[in-house]
Amino acid sequence: MTSRIQALLAQQPTAATLLADLRSGDIAIRTRAVEQAVLIGTPLIVPLGDLMGGPDPAAARAAQEALRRVAHHAARPKSGAERRTAAKELLKLTSPGFGQPARDEALYLLGLIGDAAHIPALRNLLTDAAVRVSAQMALDRIAGEGRKPRARRRP
């Protein structure tokens, strides 16, 4: 464990304090909260999605950055169950109850950390006009199609 992580842990952030800090008008406090998000981890995913849809653009941007860090940290090599939990939480953010930015962001991250188990849910979103492009891109990434040249370019 690095000294930087130890220093963050020493501050003993809770989900509540961290979400409050992400709304802070002080850029230093917002930045620290973003860095601390991985210490709370996957329980933050849904609240961060809510924050992304809120009226404060600074808080929404901080929540977006925190969400990315939580998802990537959960998908680190050999993380196992934590990755699956993160994907499950991200799937919740794709529902119409969340704002467009949170839905798009969740689909982008699901493309990176999701697996075959998420394909049916993503396919269902292809009929949702608001997110069908993001859902298709997530499907492409999970299926690995984007990693190899495709057969043809559509006209």
Place this chain on the structure above:
Amino acid sequence: MKANRKLSRRDLMSRAAAVAMPAIVPAEALGRPGRQGANDRIRIGVIGTGGMGQHHVAPDTAAICDVDDAHLANARRRITQGEPFVTKEFRRLLERKDIDAVIIATPDHWHALMTVMACQAGKHVMSEKPTAKTIAEGRAMVNAARKYKRVVQIHAQGRSNPNAHAACQFVRNGGIGRIRRVDVWHPVNFSTDSWGEPQAVPGGLDWDMWLGPLREMPYHPQRCHFNFRWLMDSGGGFIRDRGNHALSIVSWLTNNDGYRGKVTCEATGQPHLTGFYDVPSTMQVTWQFRNPDWTLTWSQPGKPNPRMPGEWGATYTGDKDDLVVLGGDGGCDTEAKAKEFKVPSGGVEIYRSPGHRENWLECIRTGKRPVMDVEIGHHVVTLCILGNIAWRLGRKVTFDFARERFIGDEEADRMISEPYRAPWTLSV
């Protein structure tokens, strides 16, 4: 859009005549590079005429394309010899048989698609840096160049700069001994206090075509011309922009172009939280190479070498001496000891490019590989992309250049490519 290779020279000469350019022999008519006569004019089209694209438009440019009417009008004024073909749709330009080669100066997310499609259409290509947006795109560009036997040069023009050439000869001939580390310094990324609220698309700009393969996003001027650099999706920050220049020089001087071993990469940096840009404000990246062992660092902000300070540059440290090289684009400079160096008998002579565009045209005529061949560009931009991936993931990654895959990191592997928005797909 496959190049038609069955047309006879006579057929193509007839077609050339039909478009009232009887003196022109399209390269396509002559098949592979190297068969064009020394006096044959190579007819060039420029795709993307804003930003750097303005500088590629010459008085005799035969065709121009841009999705912004304002860029097109500006480019048209620069053309004083003949009547160019003008279009907002690059596929129309690629279809033309009277265009031999294209210069691609669009935003990054178009470079690979357009290069591949241009090769398929039989055009030689010079594409602006960065080579590509993803590692998979870079590989596709190399594959297309080889499959369709086209000359593809990346416009990271530092390798055509005389001072960079002097530095390369000095270092490659042991001027600093065995290289231990290279430290690149550069200013921080741009910032914004805008939150990117949707705005009306300016008249004359085809925003959907500007986005092309990118995911949908509303228009905002700070997402579009020039400023696309500060979004990870479309630009990747200075490390993938000028980093493609700086690391091109590093790869050249360290003789790393053909490196096929493994490299580790780790990165830190402050997130940008005062506006909607999502590349980091600051960035510190370290790559570790093996066999030979040496370290490369990228620092934003970095510490200029006091012996030769400049906005951006690198210090090359060997076991005998060190050397400063400033810049990496058309504006390279280096120390007197390198400029005054004479290659000893039996030493390493590095080919000296007559100029980046001139080198490209020469290679179209001779069939040789250009100084910044697409495969070198792919190698260099891979280093830049690794820095961004390591920063985004918040962990050290190990990349295997031989397999072009990460080791033991499935999520990082999924970042080797980016899905394209329909209808765009990359097909070599």
